[in-house]
Amino acid sequence: xxxxxxxxxxxxxxxxxxxxxxxxxxxxxxxxxxxxxxxxxxxxxxxxxxxxxxxxxxxxxxxxxxxxxxxxxxxxxxxxxxxxxxxxxxxxxxxxxxxxxxxxxxxxxxx
Amino acid sequence: xxxxxxxxxxxxxxxxxxxxxxxxxxxxxxxxxxxxxxxxxxxxxxxxxxxxxxxxxxxxxxxxxxxxxxxxxxxxxxxxxxxxxxxxxxxxxxxxxxxxxxxxxxxxxxxxxxxxxxxxxxxxxxxxxxxxxxxxxxxxxxxxxx
Numbered sequence: 001x002x003x004x005x006x007x008x009x010x011x012x013x014x015x016x017x018x019x020x021x022x023x024x025x026x027x028x029x030x031x032x033x034x035x036x037x038x039x040x041x042x043x044x045x046x047x048x049x050x051x052x053x054x055x056x057x058x059x060x061x062x063x064x065x066x067x068x069x070x071x072x073x074x075x076x077x078x079x080x081x082x083x084x085x086x087x088x089x090x091x092x093x094x095x096x097x098x099x100x101x102x103x104x105x106x107x108x109x110x111x
Numbered sequence: 112x113x114x115x116x117x118x119x120x121x122x123x124x125x126x127x128x129x130x131x132x133x134x135x136x137x138x139x140x141x142x143x144x145x146x147x148x149x150x151x152x153x154x155x156x157x158x159x160x161x162x163x164x165x166x167x168x169x170x171x172x173x174x175x176x177x178x179x180x181x182x183x184x185x186x187x188x189x190x191x192x193x194x195x196x197x198x199x200x201x202x203x204x205x206x207x208x209x210x211x212x213x214x215x216x217x218x219x220x221x222x223x224x225x226x227x228x229x230x231x232x233x234x235x236x237x238x239x240x241x242x243x244x245x246x247x248x249x250x251x252x253x254x255x256x257x
Contacts, residue, residue: 033221033222035225056221
């Protein structure tokens with residue numbers, strides 16, 4: 001499933017999109033500690049977090065996640081938005097908590 | 112930046128500024144682009160760049176910055192991270208998952224999980240740490256290409 005299809009299926013807002021919306025999402029990972037995420041999130045994951053800073057985007061690039069989903073309406077700050085655009089990282093957003101988002105993502109991906 | 116280009120070997124050198132999270136990751140990001148251009152496998156690229164990023168972040172947080180070097184050959188990628196920071200008093204303790212001395216302001220950014228060195232060990236084939244308290248630390252990591 002593409003990031004765009006996932007966003008539509010789950011009603012997520014798009015905080016940064018463009019070509020990155022065509023990336024494929026194959027699973028999910030929840031976490032806010034960046035090294036933990038880098039060490040354990042699989043490439044292609046929908047990474048659910050409240051970390052909307054530029055370091056989170058750097059981690060998303062290195063871990064090659066499919067997209068970032070900001071939970072609880074966490075903000076993508078200005079520098080992070082710029083870095084997301086430059087590095088073609090899809091960032092979605094939801095007012096829901098991480099658990100509920102994970103349930104939605106798992107349902108959409110038939111996991 | 113590229114330093115020289117011997118046959119089958121490329122060397123890169125980067126200055127990593129301390130306490131600068133805006134530029135943290137530029138060295139590993141650059142190496143990632145180079146490895147992609149050279150056609151290395153996604154697994155090698157991921158292991159190399161995650162390990163290098165962890166090392167960069169450690170230097171930014173703990174050592175006031177330092178320098179990062181990458182030597183790329185078809186057989187392996189060597190990463191050196193060299194700083195003049197406070198050194199690591201107990202390397203075995205620092206290698207334990209979850210152990211961190213990062214201050215609260217760093218943790219608020221999402222760092223300080225105590226996974227930096229464990230990730231570097233997990234993702235590389237060789238990890239050597241030379242450290243002297245009060246003088247600095249040199250980390251040498253090797254990722255072998257299958």
